[in-house]
Amino acid sequence: MAHQPTIPKGTRDFSPAVMVRRNFIFDTVKSVFQLYGYLPIETPAMENLSTLMGKYGEEGDKLLFKILNSGDFLSKIKEPRQYIEREMLNNILPGIVEGIKKIVSNYEKYDKTEQFQQVKEYLALLQYGDIIYFLEEHFGWFSNTITEKGLRYDLTVPFARYVVQNRNDIVFPFKRYQIQPVWRADKPQKGRYREFFQCDVDVIGSNSLMNEAELVLIMNGVFKKLGIKNTIKLNNRKVLYGIAEYLGETGKFVSFTVAIDKIDKIGIQKVKEELSLSGFTATSIDILNEILSFTGNSVEKIEFLSKILSQTETGSKGMTEVSSVFELLKGLELSSDVEFDLTLARGLNYYTGAIFEVEATDVTIGSICGGGRYDDLTGIFGLPGISGIGVSFGADRIYDVMMELGLFPDQTTNSTQVLFVNFGEKEQKYCLQLVNKLRQSGINTELYPDTSKIKKQMSYADSRKIPFVALVGENEMKENILTVKNMISGEQSRMTIEDLILKINTFTR
């Protein structure tokens, strides 16, 4: 037997059973997005590298999957070829030629074989490799000429590109959702894949804090429908900046957010050490410690921090934003806990206002949804000054949470309701007409294609979890009747096709 085929590491096949559950998540998410007036778009899997590069930091660039130019791309590498030739002629070969000349003159007394042996040794000594090294050294540049496209890394940058490209056809505020796979050349590990699905929902072209409130409602709505108990953590980058202002450490804002973001993982003590290493004064660290130590519910925290940051320019703006969002949410019944969390920072530096993260209450798996406001994402593509806000649902982690908690509904939706056993050629032709009638009534029906042993056919119905099996042999054909077996109760009864249709419609609806 040939070598067992495999799929690239970090990728997955989705079997029918998994598909049903995944679609349950996607359908739920979509239905909530639509309830809030968001519209679907899709963008191509491949984007130009010029669109993707430089948007995700240096680390992100390395994680892009690049696509080799197709067709006769060798003809396109003329330039590097000339470049390599020129470089070799000017910089590498003169040295090699000198070396060979010396060897040849030193070994004139030896025969050709010996001469060549010496040349070879000399080249080996050079690790031949000046040339190879040169290729390697310049390979980044070289590979750029053989690849111009990459697989999308997230849905946010393609969305920004889409908005800029279609800005004349778009009515703002533009509310869109997008559910598609993204690809990252990350080291695959448990729960981290190289192909995974994001469900993004964004509104672009509106500064109103109503959008912040609405996104909280959307997150609340999605997780309520999915049955996942959760906490929605909310913070604001302006508040974080305000604290830096208050501490007199705005010059070290990035180190500040990076450190703050880790409190959950490494604890306050380590964060303080890290800040100290970043050059924060002992006084400022003490003050920060005091701020972070404040305990109370969100309302109390907001009150406390509003006082502290009232003198800071950005910080006071941030606190107004935070309290406005909480004000808007007041009186709306939320099943999620919504929590003002000072230690939420979010890595991506394009966030400029509200930031969100959702954690499942009963499973420790990290954030299952996150996002925030970005004031100038389309600016990178030449359309500045358009504010947007959005969150991204992590379908794969949500799937894992729901599996762990057993939250997927039992019914295997859209699966087959009736299987007709195949007794032979004559019966098969007769049954096809009956099957057709059931299908015309919208009932998912199968006729077993082969005249295999009844036992095999029944076990097919079993493994496919088909609730009814119809047995139509010679007697039934004569009487124009069906014998129907209820696969759950084991009960068997005779009925007309019309009765069966009625029975199934009652059973399933």
Next chain:
Amino acid sequence: MAHQPTIPKGTRDFSPAVMVRRNFIFDTVKSVFQLYGYLPIETPAMENLSTLMGKYGEEGDKLLFKILNSGDFLSKIKEPRQYIEREMLNNILPGIVEGIKKIVSNYEKYDKTEQFQQVKEYLALLQYGDIIYFLEEHFGWFSNTITEKGLRYDLTVPFARYVVQNRNDIVFPFKRYQIQPVWRADKPQKGRYREFFQCDVDVIGSNSLMNEAELVLIMNGVFKKLGIKNTIKLNNRKVLYGIAEYLGETGKFVSFTVAIDKIDKIGIQKVKEELSLSGFTATSIDILNEILSFTGNSVEKIEFLSKILSQTETGSKGMTEVSSVFELLKGLELSSDVEFDLTLARGLNYYTGAIFEVEATDVTIGSICGGGRYDDLTGIFGLPGISGIGVSFGADRIYDVMMELGLFPDQTTNSTQVLFVNFGEKEQKYCLQLVNKLRQSGINTELYPDTSKIKKQMSYADSRKIPFVALVGENEMKENILTVKNMISGEQSRMTIEDLILKINTFTR
């Protein structure tokens, strides 16, 4: 302003309006597949090149999008590096060294600059390039070490790979459908994209001709639901082989099918010329001409050809298969024309029995669906002897046909039903509660996020085709009432939130 961003040629963005129509196609196709008991699977966008290469012919291999290995792939090219070194040392350098030696000895009387000039000229004469040429020559091999993955080219080969890989978990016959994009580095042109969607439906592990009949019913069902008048053409590769048997030309079977397949495009006369060039005898061409000239309906054609092929081994089997399928379909009301078409051959050589193609009646666009039976597709992955049959619906061509014929339903499903105008901060907070009530009743509702001019807000409702606009100002708030404008009739009336919910439920359902 920065350079306008673009997307790779041959790829597309799908706007909300297009998405609604595309989803209409996908949802229709899915609903029919499910009616027949087919289950969804999905496979990764990337497959190992070892899975893809050699499955689509030489032309197909060239059209694969290959993905550059990620991360530090230079460390992986150690082998080619050693290979290149060895090759250069053994085959290229000796010649170069000899040449340089000659030059050096010839030019001993000149100074070093002149000597080097001569070496350079000599190397230029060599086009330096023995090395470069070597790299190019072996680039395929070289590039194979920098790429191991490619984007899937169709859904059939990944499906075969899936079946082999999961054979222990699959209950056969396995009926699956799969709707996903595929990628081909084809020259982009009207109606041909580098990223496009296929909707495949296959059953694997059953030889029964019932499957052939069922696939005809599925094609009929899909196009009926979509409203596309069509002809389903049916032929059988065994019948084509039988004709070759009858003509005594089985040795030239591939040329025969390739030529036959072109009758539609180039006409019978040209086909005859092509067959003659392929070495068909004048007699056999005359006989073929007679067979192809037979006119009549499918039943008459089957009768005619069954007689002719009764003496051929494979051909008579094929005719039995064809007539059995027609027999099974008898008495089932089909809206498609089903036609036995001798000139249908299908390019792919893995087909071994029935072959299908669907053409739209009212638009000339080529086939909108096609497929057939393959007796050993999983054999390429080491699991021989499992027969399968399936067809693939071309979503993009179907979209074009439906656009041209105006077949898409008018209603923009799942779009927003009510827009609440935003009069200001106080009203916004009040409205959010009302909006929440509508959403809890399952009505897609928006609250305009900004307090823009009413005109702008109304024109947003207009362009989004939102049928109802709710205006809730100070008066309405006092009276606990809404002013609702019907955007189609222009009519305006006052009502409670409960009335509005009732009104919309009546309006939409």
